[in-house]
Amino acid sequence: MDDLLLREHAKNIRHLIIEMITSAKSGHPGGSLSAVEILVSLYFGGVLNYDPKNPSLESRDRFFLSKGHAAPVLYSTLAEAGYFDKSGLDTLRQLNSPFQGHPDMKKLPGIEASTGSLGQGLSISVGCALGLRLKGLKSHVFALLGDGELEEGQVWEAAMAARQFKLDNLTAIIDRNNLQIDGFTEEVMSLEPLADKWRSFGWSVLELSGHDFDQIVPALLNAKKRDDKKPLVIIAHTIKGKGVSFMENICDFHGKAPSEDQAKIAYSELKECDEQ
Amino acid sequence: MKATREAYGEALLDLGRLSDQVVALDADLSKSTKTSLFAKEFPERFFDVGIAEQNMIGIAAGLSLAGFVPFASTFAIFASGRAWEQIRNTVAYPSLNVKVCASHAGITVGEDGASHQSVEDIGLMSIIPNMTVLVPSDPIETKSIINWAFKYKGPVYVRLGRMGVPDLLPKDYSFDTKPYIFKKGKKIVIFATGIMLWKCLEAIELLKAYDIEPTLVNIPCLKPFPEKEIIEIVREHDMVFTAEEHSIIGGLGSMVASTLSRSYPMKVSFIGINDKFGTSGKPNDLLSFYGLDAAGIRDKLLDNIK
Structure with missing residues (x-):
């Protein structure tokens, strides 16, 4: 594993996230930054089988961004992966832009589903995993959910179904950054004991640091090799706003753009981080 | 059946x-x-x-x-x-x-x-x-x-x-999103959807005694709504009724009225559920209770024709 290369991708993607949200003057930096290493691992860690030149390749693995408000991390990762040019990213959230506030699968290649309304991505992933298995394809389905999103009842309907249908071609990843719009998840609507909840729903559970490539990449690679007839959830412990000091663990940056000046500080921090 | x-x-x-x-x-x-x-x-x-x-x-x-x-x-x-x-x-x-x-x-x-x-x-x-x-x-x-x-x-x-x-449409019927003129009559047209096609057909039998012969049109496609065809049919009639086993808000009646208001304004009389919840009962008793059975449809027409 070339850790340096992955860190380079992560730095580029963080830069793009700040750039596009600053340019849009709105968007969701916190939950985009917390998921950077997860998406980098999927797309550049040799985990996902995909071809940017053939986005509808039938044998591809599927990645569903259930926490659709983290669209900037998806857009910048797909751009970094070569699905489309980076030059359009600064049109985020503007009229006539394919870079909608939340992902629109009809407007860009590489986006597997239109998401944004929370709680629905795991159901879509269950359906897709069922379909791929029915077709006899070996493709794996990954779904990234926010932790606050787990407060939606539909997630647990899907969790039950994934177990019932014995979906070992499905892996859910929880971006456990502990924050939601109104505050800490444990204060707004407690999720703990989270791992126990998933275990009691019949899932295998793995917990790891969501910013450590040495933990994420092997876990995702192993996730694809299962045939234990059980779905797997990876609870990735992350920091909301990761990489930008004044955004880290700050609830306000869930859905607020940085100012131009703040963006400059953010870029310099990302650069420093790279030099360390 | x-x-x-x-x-x-x-x-x-x-x-x-x-x-x-x-x-x-x-x-x-x-x-x-x-x-x-x-x-x-x-x-x-x-x-x-x-x-x-x-x-x-x-x-x-x-x-x-x-x-x-x-x-x-x-x-x-x-x-x-x-x-x-x-x-x-x-x-x-x-x-x-x-x-x-x-x-x-x-x-x-x-x-x-x-x-x-x-x-x-x-x-x-x-x-x-x-x-x-x-x-x-x-x-x-x-x-x-x-x-x-x-x-x-x-x-x-x-x-x-x-x-x-019961089977109402011809055995070789093929759905194509357009209105289906089930029975040609005169002066009055009833647009019906779903089960109401059947109930309207029964009502038309009762209306024969009053020398009233409405045209009965089946509307199986509510969206995309066949506006052009509906206006063409309405042009050949003097009175318009709609019949649906649905609220008169947001259903067939609303759509016909909305269509006509934009290009061929005329009065529309609604047969449907009048902004109410349902209630328990036998299906036929409920149709009667809400005025959606043959007698109810007949009376609605007679009231509006007076």
Whole structure:
């Protein structure tokens, strides 16, 4: 594993996230930054089988961004992966832009589903995993959910179904950054004991640091090799706003753009981080 | 006599035999929605998701993304109500190829009462962009509509009923989204949808005694609404009535009135549920109670003709 290369991708993607949200003057930096290493691992860690030149390749693995408000991390990762040019990213959230506030699968290649309304991505992933298995394809389905999103009842309907249908071609990843719009998840609507909840729903559970490539990449690679007839959830412990000091663990940056000046500080921090 | 839900179950089974792209989903009501027929023959292509309608729509969306043509069924109240936002955001917004075939629509659910009687589903589904909304009137039309829905690429809502309905349309009838002039009369036109085609036909028998011979038009496609054809038909008549087993708000009556208001203004009289919840009772008693049986339709026409 070339850790340096992955860190380079992560730095580029963080830069793009700040750039596009600053340019849009709105968007969701916190939950985009917390998921950077997860998406980098999927797309550049040799985990996902995909071809940017053939986005509808039938044998591809599927990645569903259930926490659709983290669209900037998806857009910048797909751009970094070569699905489309980076030059359009600064049109985020503007009229006539394919870079909608939340992902629109009809407007860009590489986006597997239109998401944004929370709680629905795991159901879509269950359906897709069922379909791929029915077709006899070996493709794996990954779904990234926010932790606050787990407060939606539909997630647990899907969790039950994934177990019932014995979906070992499905892996859910929880971006456990502990924050939601109104505050800490444990204060707004407690999720703990989270791992126990998933275990009691019949899932295998793995917990790891969501910013450590040495933990994420092997876990995702192993996730694809299962045939234990059980779905797997990876609870990735992350920091909301990761990489930008004044955004880290700050609830306000869930859905607020940085100012131009703040963006400059953010870029310099990302650069420093790279030099360390 | 056969309920449109039963004709749906048979049509779905036929489609399953025709194409292995067809998959079916249900939310613990397969014996009632008749997806059980498909389930018995194709268990590997049938998914019972339990009592979880929102999840069912999401799973159907995922199956369509994997290349299948999912038919998802439950009662109309739960499909169009409980799972409305899932249908709107996950299915209709990206125009996924999901068919929501909802049974037990309208008051003729009967004894179960208001909680299970959907009189709002046409409105709820029609307001969503990209949706196609279809309401078969009899078993023959149901089969034609289900075959059409399979061939059509995009989201479709099909409204099905619990109550037995006689075959009304010709055996060789083929659904094509346009109004179907069932009976040519004069002066008065009644646009009817679903089970009301049958009830209007009975009412027209009663109206013969009054020398009234309305034209009866079946409207199986509520969206896209056949505006041009409806205006053409209205032009040949002096009075317009609409008949639906649905709220008069947001259903066929509203759509006809809206259509006419824009290009051929004239009075429209609504036969339907007048902004009320349903109630328990035998289906036929309920039709009578809400003025949707032959006598009720006759009286409505006579009142307005005076």
